Amino acid sequence: MxxxxxxxxxxxxxxxxxxxxxxxxxxxxxxxxxxxxxxxxxxxxxxxxxxxxxxxxxxxxxxxxxxxxxxxxxxxxxxxxxxxxxxxxxxxxxxxxxxxxxxxxxxxxxxxxxxxxxxxxxxxxxxxxxxxxxxxxxxxxxxxxxxxxxxxxxxxxxxxxxxxxxxxxxxxxxMVKMNKSLTITTAVDALSHAVEGILSKKSTTISNILAREAITLIYNYLPQTLENPENIEFREKLAIASTLAGMVIAQTGTILPHAMGYRITIHKKIRHGQATALFLPLIADEVKRFNPEKTKIIEKIFGSLEEFEKFLKKIGVYDLKIEFSEEELELYSDEIMSSSHIKNTPGEYNKDKIKEMYKKITKI
Ligand SMILES: [Zn+2]
Structure with a gap:
């Protein structure tokens, strides 16, 4: 390593x-x-x-x-x-x-x-x-x-x-002047980097240690920052978390949630962090089915993958209305299957499964 x-x-x-x-x-x-x-x-x-x-x-x-x-x-x-x-x-x-x-x-x-x-x-x-x-x-x-x-x-x-x-x-x-929606979308981008780093086939001992710390900081300080946006100490915790999560993906790269999020950022104008975080619980479930060891760090921090999804819900990641036509899903799933991200994501994926995941996020 x-x-x-x-x-x-x-x-x-x-x-x-x-x-x-x-x-x-x-x-x-x-x-x-x-x-x-x-x-x-x-x-x-x-x-x-x-x-x-x-x-x-x-x-x-x-x-x-x-x-x-x-x-x-x-x-x-x-x-x-x-x-x-x-x-x-x-x-x-x-x-x-x-x-x-x-x-x-x-x-x-x-x-x-x-x-x-x-x-x-x-x-x-x-x-x-x-x-x-x-x-x-x-x-x-x-x-x-x-x-x-x-x-x-x-x-x-x-x-x-x-x-x-x-x-x-x-x-x-x-960072203290960032408004609420920018604070959320950027913090969940960092969260996505850390979670994807853990799930990635390229995760390492050191990247997992950094990712665990980044996730813990965001879990503890994002809700507090949203209540006290001008608190510079809280902002500093999120800044450190984001940089740690950057160091994680410098080793592991990003995986499927990023690839899936890119499509709806471009086609549906959903901001990058939020667009990506929408897919984290779905991919974490998939990875767990394939390799239960992989999700343990995340489960330990949040309690379970269900609690992880509840956390995202609570901070507003799913506060959006989004729909996809069959043609859109056909286009996205084609693009995802040819993305480099899929190679480093544990699990088995095909076009139908990708389409199902896009449909699921319209119903959460
Ligand atoms: Zn990102």
């Missing part, structure tokens, strides 16, 4: 101001963000003040939307090349961080198109990457993954050790 997570992670309150120099990984930065969150949270100001202290010029690309597309990362690539940026600072939730990773590879390899990212043999260099998460969910600050939406509408992740961020700053003060 192995454990590999080469990112230098600084965490705690006001952490950027305590480690300024470590952010300077080149001579000109491209700052990659969404429209608002980097500004509203104060993270952008903290970064700009460091760049100012060290007289490092930058350009700010702030057009990354949820579920970043080829178009968005290509624009970032062009800006980085045109302005001769030699390192990336990505601030925000998973979308800006993942887009920043894609831009880091594309800008260092001008001949590559986004399609080429999905084969890591196509490149052996990327710009250095700094990430600053402003949500507690994706774990992208400690992973070698980035997820993009392809022109055909399919969400796909690419993977390369080159896109492990070089330096990440985790400060929960950027």
């Amino acid at each position: 192995q454990f590999y997570m080469p990112t230098k992670l600084y965490y705690g309150n006001d952490i950027i101001s305590q480690h300024k120099e470590e952010m300077i990984l080149g001579e000109k930065a491209i700052i990659v963000t969404g429209r608002n969150s980097a500004k509203i949270t104060g993270a952008l100001d903290d970064v700009l003040s460091v760049l100012k202290d060290f007289n490092v010029p930058y350009i700010h690309y702030d057009e990354i939307g949820e579920n970043p597309t080829y178009e968005m990362v290509l624009k970032g690539k062009e800006l980085a090349i045109k302005n001769e940026c030699d390192f990336v600072i990505a601030i925000g939730g998973g979308s800006p961080m993942d887009a920043g990773k894609a831009i880091a590879v594309l800008a260092a390899n001008p001949d590559l198109s986004p399609d080429n990212l999905f084969d890591m043999n196509n490149y052996d260099v990327a710009l250095p990457i700094v990430t600053i998460p402003t949500t507690a969910g994706t774990g992208s600050e400690v992973t070698e993954y980035a997820v993009l939406t392809k022109p055909n509408g399919r969400k796909s992740g690419f993977k390369s050790d080159l896109i492990f961020p070089d330096v990440s700053y985790l400060d929960s003060k950027y």
